[in-house]
Amino acid sequence: MKLLFVSKLARSARAIFGEKQLDFPELAFSLEVGEFDVAVFVVYMPSDFPDLPYLARLLDGMPKDRRVIIDCTGRYNETIRVEHDFNHLEKMDGHQGWEWIEAFQSVADRILQPTLAPRRDDVQSFLFHGYDPSGVARGDVSAAQAARRWSDTRRYGVAYVGHNWQRWTQMRCLLEAIAPMRERLGMTTLVGWDWKRRPDWAVELGIKGADVDPELLERFGVETRDPIPFSEVRSFLGAARFSPIFQRPLFNELGLVSNRIFETFLADTVPLVMVPDALATAICGPAVRPLVCGTDIAERLEEVLRNPEPYWDAVVRVREHLATHHSYRQRLTELVALLER
Amino acid sequence: MNILFVMERRVNAGSIQALANYMRVSKEFGYAIALYGPPDPRFREIECSIDAAAFDYVIFIFESKLNWPSGLQLAHLLTTVPRSRRVILDADGMFNPIVSLDGYDRNHASEGDRQHWLAAYAALADRIVQPSLWPCDPRVQPLLFYGYDPAACTRQANGKRVDIMHVAHNWWRWRDVSERLLPAMERVRGDLGKISFVGLWWDQPPAWAADIGQQEAFCVDPGRFRDLQIEVRPAVPYREVIATMSTARVNIMTQRPLFRRLGLVTSKYFELFAADTIPLVLLEPEHAELIYGPAGRELALSDDIGGKLIDALEHPKKYRDVVHAIRQHLTAYHSYKRRLQELIVTLDHVDGQAASAK
Numbered sequence: 001m002k003l004l005f006v007s008k009l010a011r012s013a014r015a016i017f018g019e020k021q022l023d024f025p026e027l028a029f030s031l032e033v034g035e036f037d038v039a040v041f042v043v044y045m046p047s048d049f050p051d052l053p054y055l056a057r058l059l060d061g062m063p064k065d066r067r068v069i070i071d072c073t074g075r076y077n078e079t080i081r082v083e084h085d086f087n088h089l090e091k092m093d094g095h096q097g098w099e100w101i102e103a104f105q106s107v108a109d110r111i112l113q114p115t116l117a118p119r120r121d122d123v124q125s126f127l128f129h130g131y132d133p134s135g136v137a138r139g140d141v142s143a144a145q146a147a148r149r150w151s152d153t154r155r156y157g158v159a160y161v162g163h164n165w166q167r168w169t170q171m172r173c174l175l176e177a178i179a180p181m182r183e184r185l186g187m188t189t190l191v192g193w194d195w196k197r198r199p200d201w202a203v204e205l206g207i208k209g210a211d212v213d214p215e216l217l218e219r220f221g222v223e224t225r226d227p228i229p230f231s232e233v234r235s236f237l238g239a240a241r242f243s244p245i246f247q248r249p250l251f252n253e254l255g256l257v258s259n260r261i262f263e264t265f266l267a268d269t270v271p272l273v274m275v276p277d278a279l280a281t282a283i284c285g286p287a288v289r290p291l292v293c294g295t296d297i298a299e300r301l302e303e304v305l306r307n308p309e310p311y312w313d314a315v316v317r318v319r320e321h322l323a324t325h326h327s328y329r330q331r332l333t334e335l336v337a338l339l340e341r
Numbered sequence: 342m343n344i345l346f347v348m349e350r351r352v353n354a355g356s357i358q359a360l361a362n363y364m365r366v367s368k369e370f371g372y373a374i375a376l377y378g379p380p381d382p383r384f385r386e387i388e389c390s391i392d393a394a395a396f397d398y399v400i401f402i403f404e405s406k407l408n409w410p411s412g413l414q415l416a417h418l419l420t421t422v423p424r425s426r427r428v429i430l431d432a433d434g435m436f437n438p439i440v441s442l443d444g445y446d447r448n449h450a451s452e453g454d455r456q457h458w459l460a461a462y463a464a465l466a467d468r469i470v471q472p473s474l475w476p477c478d479p480r481v482q483p484l485l486f487y488g489y490d491p492a493a494c495t496r497q498a499n500g501k502r503v504d505i506m507h508v509a510h511n512w513w514r515w516r517d518v519s520e521r522l523l524p525a526m527e528r529v530r531g532d533l534g535k536i537s538f539v540g541l542w543w544d545q546p547p548a549w550a551a552d553i554g555q556q557e558a559f560c561v562d563p564g565r566f567r568d569l570q571i572e573v574r575p576a577v578p579y580r581e582v583i584a585t586m587s588t589a590r591v592n593i594m595t596q597r598p599l600f601r602r603l604g605l606v607t608s609k610y611f612e613l614f615a616a617d618t619i620p621l622v623l624l625e626p627e628h629a630e631l632i633y634g635p636a637g638r639e640l641a642l643s644d645d646i647g648g649k650l651i652d653a654l655e656h657p658k659k660y661r662d663v664v665h666a667i668r669q670h671l672t673a674y675h676s677y678k679r680r681l682q683e684l685i686v687t688l689d690h691v692d693g694q695a696a697s698a699k
Binding site for chain 1: 391408410411413414416421461465
């Protein structure tokens with residue numbers, strides 16, 4: 001089966017239909033719609049639908065029953081608000097909920113969402129994101145060896161790679177919790193858009209999803225850095241003892257998964273899993289529990305620093321679970337099965 | 342017949358004024374005309390609809406920006422409205438060979454840019470109409486589209502607070518303004534009262550001009566205005582244009598050089614004559630006559646612009662008679678009632694052709 005993916009690419013956001021883009025040499029691009037069996041629209045935002053003339057060519061060249069949408073951010077739902085996170089961001093992109101529903105229904109017969117429990121009857125579950133076992137950094141060692149190596153000096157105590165979009169509430173809790181132990185832990189770094197300050201557009205539009213407190217960051221000695229390409233994330237996280245896994249409140253509510261869960265387990269770091277326990281266990285298996293942080297974050301980190309081996313054992317076992325259940329090979333098989341059904 | 346327009350929503354530019362007029366006159370004919378999308382408080386009198394399937398035709402209005410329609414809207418429209426019922430209004434003459442005037446104004450920066458537009462149009466619709474007095478491409482159907490609303494003619498009871506006004510954005514206009522208008526005004530400045538330029542980008546170019554590679558389009562020298570004591574005022578919403586123009590004794594209409602070359606007509610051609618003012622147009626007399634009738638030559642600013650300004654201010658009665666004659670001409674040939682009929686004929690004609698071909 002030949003699949004044509006349709007989405008907008010950005011090096012610091014995600015990883016194909018369109019003109020060849022030189023900054024993605026590893027990806028194959030095509031405009032030959034007729035040569036493919038299925039067009040898979042991967043949609044996060046309105047710009048993931050191609051501009052003219054490409055969208056018209058796609059819709060003309062591929063029958064609707066061979067078009068599929070992967071709705072990565074739960075747009076294809078009634079409007080949902082969780083804290084100040086929404087699935088329809090009318091203030092930002094000008095689109096109301098009905099527009100998403102109509103557009104999706106116009107484009108494709110099948111809509112998939114990366115959640116184990118879609119809310120709508122006409123949506124199928126397909127996690128889309130996956131795990132690449134061959135990409136594990138320094139994964140050829142036992143938990144004991146990993147723990148010993150991990151105890152050596154690292155550049156960062158905590159590193160988070162991801163944009164500041166609907167993350168501040170969770171990040172603030174983490175930073176406040178670890179503040180008393182930051183001397184022992186090492187520096188914290190935040191990598192991505194809008195960690196330095198609340199962006200002007202958010203102020204102008206009155207959007208709170210990109211809130212941040214620069215004074216707090218300064219007080220806690222937190223470093224902020226610009227986004228890095230996706231190909232550098234794994235090695236960057238490997239320079240830190242701990243890497244938190246946050247998701248947007250909306251994602252936690254809808255059970256949506258993102259690439260971050262899988263990507264963090266590839267890095268040579270201890271993931272601090274800060275998504276709901278049920279979601280974490282459903283995706284990562286029961287072995288993830290020691291890594292799931294509740295309200296006792298500082299206590300948990302102290303414990304990991306004192307005795308890292310059980311936690312590295314959890315990391316190793318989660319990696320095994322992910323390799324078995326969430327590899328890209330598995331994901332592709334699931335996608336093809338869905339499309340052939 | 343029901344017609345749905347799809348256009349970029351701008352409150353102080355583009356074709357929104359025309360759309361409001363089409364909606365007004367369509368009721369007399371029992372037609373339904375709407376703008377695609379949800380209602381918008383900025384456009385109170387504009388009917389909006391999201392039910393694209395309920396319309397006989399969908400007309401996409403393209404100006405000088407190609408990718409304003411959101412992918413979401415396009416996806417819905419392209420899958421709901423058959424190609425045979427889609428029409429493009431090419432308002433800025435993008436469906437033409439490259440026209441570059443003295444290396445200044447142009448419709449496309451490169452042949453690649455033009456090909457991208459043509460591909461987009463070809464992907465969207467078979468039919469393209471242009472509001473041109475002399476379309477260059479035989480595949481284009483001429484339809485002036487913009488028109489005159491006799492009922493909109495206002496009479497400003499209060500005295501005029503401005504002698505000379507220019508209502509338009511600084512979009513490829515600086516060359517005409519700086520090389521023709523301002524020198525003429527300078528020569529007679531002592532005999533002129535207040536002068537106002539109303540619109541965007543007369544104080545400074547937009548911050549994004551360089552990002553879209555069009556710094557020349559927004560070129561401006563605010564010092565020239567200061568030296569001539571010319572007031573610069575912000576743009577006004579479309580429904581205030583005529584009232585704003587009516588605060589001045591004389592209004593000058595300029596048009597970007599590309600539009601003049603391509604014979605493109607805009608809302609401004611007609612709004613100017615609904616205002617309580619003496620309009621003077623920076624067009625060749627022949628061009629002015631084509632749209633305004635023989636009396637239009639009298640209002641063309643071609644040579645001795647300064648002298649014409651003074652003459653208009655000193656002999657308003659003479660010019661009011663000319664304006665009256667032109668208004669009669671516009672009512673007879675360019676009313677929105679007439680324009681709507683032309684639009685219907687154009688759409689029906691093409692439909693008839695398609696049926697015959699089948």
